[in-house]
Amino acid sequence: MIHAPCMASAFAQATVIGNELAIAFADGEELYLPLPMLRRACPCASCQGEPDALGRVVKPVVELGPRAFDLVKIDPIGGYALQFGWGDGHATGLYSFDYLRQLSLLGE
Numbered sequence: 001m002i003h004a005p006c007m008a009s010a011f012a013q014a015t016v017i018g019n020e021l022a023i024a025f026a027d028g029e030e031l032y033l034p035l036p037m038l039r040r041a042c043p044c045a046s047c048q049g050e051p052d053a054l055g056r057v058v059k060p061v062v063e064l065g066p067r068a069f070d071l072v073k074i075d076p077i078g079g080y081a082l083q084f085g086w087g088d089g090h091a092t093g094l095y096s097f098d099y100l101r102q103l104s105l106l107g108e
């Protein structure tokens, strides 16, 4: 019998509870992330900007409408990230679990 490698932080599930996203891992670790903070931290290029030829990153102005903080879709990506779909149709941000952990530490 072959045992699967120990995935200490394997993703288990993500659930919206009130105004927070709760992420549970198979080893019992849990992260709680307020949805507005999660959306503002969207790591995609149209939210965070891309470095220009000189390496400067100019953060774009992102208009966030009333539905921008509604989390309507959660797609696990390859066991290492989550892709979120928001109520205003924005769905290009890939949040790695490491990134989500960093965000949850910022919120404490």
Ligand SMILES: [Zn+2]
Binding pocket: 042, 043, 044, 045, 046, 047, 048, 090, 092, 093
């Ligand atoms: Zn984005």
